Amino acid sequence: AALNFTNDWAEARMTTKATYKSFSNAVVNAEIGLHVGLYGINVTLKNPVVQFNETIDYNEMFTWHDTIEEYEEALEKGLPNPILYIAEKFTPSSPCGLIFQYRYSGRYASATLTAFCCWMLANILFSMPVIRYAGYMVVATAAFIFFSMISFTTIMNVPQCVFYIGTDSFETEYSHSFWLALATILCTLIGLLVVLLDFLVPEKMKEAFSVGVDGCEDEDDSYSEGYLNSFFLDGV
Structure with missing residues (x-):
């Protein structure tokens, strides 16, 4: 589920000199970052060195559904030019069409939420005497995450x-959340291994997960114990 809400499925960053504000010739040297998530982008502009009597440290969020309104608010607040330039690229009127591409791909990539539900269900099933179905749910988790990556x-x-x-340029590349989703491979192997072992050695699997073993033993013990009537023994 965390992958669904992070803002680093794709990113780009560089350090360059750029004009700072509109209607000004002031130039700043700062690190510019673009972080793309499934629901929007984060644009950062940072430099720990004080320039123009301020510490440059901006982190602005623009969501797919309110991009126009948030971009207009950014214009009204007079945010630095690099942030406005990048945000403008993600507006519907931009010839790049980035908002449509990322919004639709992110919409289907949100299948990570379904994967999270499958993972929770798998954990519940692991505590019940249905280990095989827990394995199926682990495989389903991997399938939905894989679908998100493909999307x-x-x-x-x-x-x-x-x-x-300025004089530099950059393009977005896959980032941490995307590569973290590659854990799908491990998830698939675990799910298939659980299903296979449950077919081959079901009793061993129940013992390994402590499912249905203690209850049976207690039940056998209860049958082995009995009550002896002392009056009956005296009569004998």
Whole structure:
């Protein structure tokens, strides 16, 4: 589920000199970062050195559903030019069309929420005498995460929009959340292994997960114990 809400499925960053504010010739040297998530983007502009009597440290969020309103608010607040330039690239009126590409790919990549539900169900089933179905749910978890990755990779199959700031440029690349989703491979192997072992050695699997073993032993013990009537023994 964490993958669904992070803002680093794709990112780009660089350090360059750029004009700071509109209607000004002031130039700043700062690190510019673009972080793309499933629901929007984060644009950062940072430099720990004090320039123009302020510490440059901006972190602005723009969501897919309110991009126009948030971009207009950014214009009204007079945010630095690099942030406005990148945000403008993700507006519906931009010829790059980035918002449509990322919004639709992110919409299907949100299947990570379904994967989280499958994972929770798998944990519940592991505590019950249905180990095989828990394995099925682990495989289903991997399948939905894999589907999310495939959905997000479609954005890389279209012509990329290059961002030019100052004399430098950058393009987005896959980032931490995307590569973390590769844990799908491990998840698939675990699920298949659980299903296979449950077919081959079901009793051993129940013992390994402590499912249905203690109850049976207690039941056998209860049958082995009996009550002896002392009056009956005296009569004998």
